[in-house]
Amino acid sequence: MSAVAVCFVCxxxxxxxxxxAGRDRLQLPGGFVMVPVPCAGAVPVDVVLRAFADGAEGVAVLGCHLGGCHHNQGNRGASVRLALLGATLATLGVHPHRLLVSFGSAHEGHQFASVVEGFMTRLGALSQGADLALLRGRLEGAALAPGCDLPPREPEAGAPSPLPADILEEARRLLASGEVGHVLGLAVTDGGVLPEVFSTPQELERAVAASKYPLAKTFWRFMGGMPQGTSAALVCRPCDARAVREQTKMAQYEGQTVRCLTLGCSEEDAHKCGCANPGVDAPSYVALPDPLADLDPAGRIAFWRDSFQRCIKCYGCRNVCPVCICPSCRLEDETFVPPGILPPPPLPWHACRALHVADRCVGCGACQDACPSGLPLLALHGSLSGHLHRESAYIAGMGMTSPIAAAMAAQGPCGGPPPAWGEPGGARGADREVRHG
Ligand code: SF4
Ligand code: SF4
Structure with missing residues (x-):
């Protein structure tokens, strides 16, 4: 029986x-369903994942030449997103022949016939492998134990220590001068180490540092309840500071001023986080070796099957993530991720979330720390961050650009230079000030 594939065609x-191809009576293989789309850029990665989850053995996206897009740069954005999807599938152990992304190779009849023929032939040669079961969310037989050993992570906040003198002095100065109205940090309370908002220099006497405590999401929630014109500083870990930058790129602090007073993490804390570079404004876990590097595709499939099997769909990973802040979330779309199904289908759930935050995940590890089932989520997020770093030297939170936006903005709509990211009229205008002290 021939393979079943979905071809999204521009x-x-x-x-x-x-x-x-049809007019010229060229022979085409059977087994593929053609879905016309206005542009390759109109094919969301979610829909490709859903096609796999619904039974496709392969998915092809065929678009125009890069540079020849009828919708300006739609296919450039598609090329980056779909490359990330390919990296996700490779991390999971899915055979690379199951996804074909091709630009400009199928606009003539004979080219279309040859591209589809080659794709279907390669698909037909694949066995009905375990990767298909993973793609479709059939996890029967999965063991409840992890498939390989990863370094254990410390779930709780580290021991509190006094704020470094330079950070404390700067926080006091900011409040005393009125440069910021609030400083959000940590304090020791009856309940342990908890976030606290300090509004006077005197209150800062109670501030402490505890580098395992994630604060960027708390800060985002706090500022979301404050009016425009509010200025505030966050005393935080380097990864939290990078997350605030990513939130800023998503226009979360319009009309507000935010500032990060960044604490470097100790080597010991960095080791607990699996962070390779705990410096004040330094890249994080992208430098870590891939923990699954020694696994072949079959080993990866077994590893992820066993991991995903433990997911209880509590949404904890999403809720704690400082860059998972969309007002409506695809993971709650009942037609996409049916409610009441445990474990959730891995492709719509885990791959979709990883892809949605791929270019803004700062590797803070909050998701992995929060997961009650101990899923090794950083192995998935880290592999996508590593892909972006290798392909475009990109590290989330280290600047105000994004590879996807940069690909789409490579040329302005009229051939002139596009407005820069973060400038008025840019892809995501940002009129607030962000300084990292
Ligand atoms: S490591 Fe997890 S919680 Fe942190 S930014 Fe990445 S996806 Fe979000
Ligand atoms: S926190 Fe863990 S168990 Fe909960 S939804 Fe996320 S991966 Fe699943």
């Missing part, structure tokens, strides 16, 4: 190629 090239 109406401006591959769809025309398909029509010409």
């Amino acid at each position: 109406q401006w090239c591959a769809q025309i190629g398909a029509e010409r």
Whole structure:
């Protein structure tokens, strides 16, 4: 029986190629369903994942030449997103032949016939492997034990210590001068180490540092309840400071001024986090070796199958993540991720979340620390961050650009230079000041 595949075809090239192939009576393989789309950029990665989850053995996205997009730069954005999807599938152990992304190769009849023929032939040669079961969310037979050993992570906040003198002095100065109205940090209370908002220099006497405590999401929630014009500083870990930058890129602090007073982490704390570089403004776990590097695809499939099997769909990973802040979340879409199913289908759930935060995950590890089932989530997020770093030297939170936005903004709509990221009229205008002290 021939393989079943879904081909998303751009109406401006591959769809025309398909029509010409038919008109020229070229032989086409069976087993593929063609879905015309206005642009390759209109194919969300979620939909590709859903096609796999619903039974496709392979998915192809065929678009126009890069640089020849009828919707300006739609296919450039698609190329980055779909490359990330390919990296996700590779991390999970899915055979690379199951996803074909091709630009400009199928706009003539014979080209379309040859691309589809090659794709379907390669798919047909694959066995009905374990990767298909993983793609479709069939996890029967999964063991409840982890598939390989990863370094244990410290779940609780580290022991509190006094704030470094320079940070304390700067926080006091900011409050005393009125440069900021609030400083959010940590204090020791009856309940332990908890976040606290300090509004006077005197109150800062109670501030402490505890580098394992994530604060960027708390800060985002606090500022979300404050009016425009509010200025505040966050005393935090380097990864939290990078998360605040990512939140800023998502226009979360419009009309507000935020400042991060960044504490470097100790080597000991960095080791507990699995962080390779705990410096004040330094790249984090992208430098860590891939913990799954020694596993072949079959080992990866077993590892993820066993891990995903333990997920109880509590949404803890999403809720704690400082950059998972969309007002409506695809993971709650009942047609996409049916309610009441445990464990959730891994592709729509885990791969979708990883892809949605791929270019803004700062590797803080809050998701992995929060997971009650001990899922090794950083192995998935880290592999995508590593892919972006290798492909475009990108590290989330280290600047105000994003590879996806940069790909789409490579050329302005009229051929001129596009507005820069963060400038008025840019992809995500940001009129607030962000300084990292
Ligand atoms: S490590 Fe997890 S919690 Fe932290 S930014 Fe990445 S996805 Fe979000
Ligand atoms: S925190 Fe863990 S168990 Fe809860 S939804 Fe996320 S991966 Fe699943």
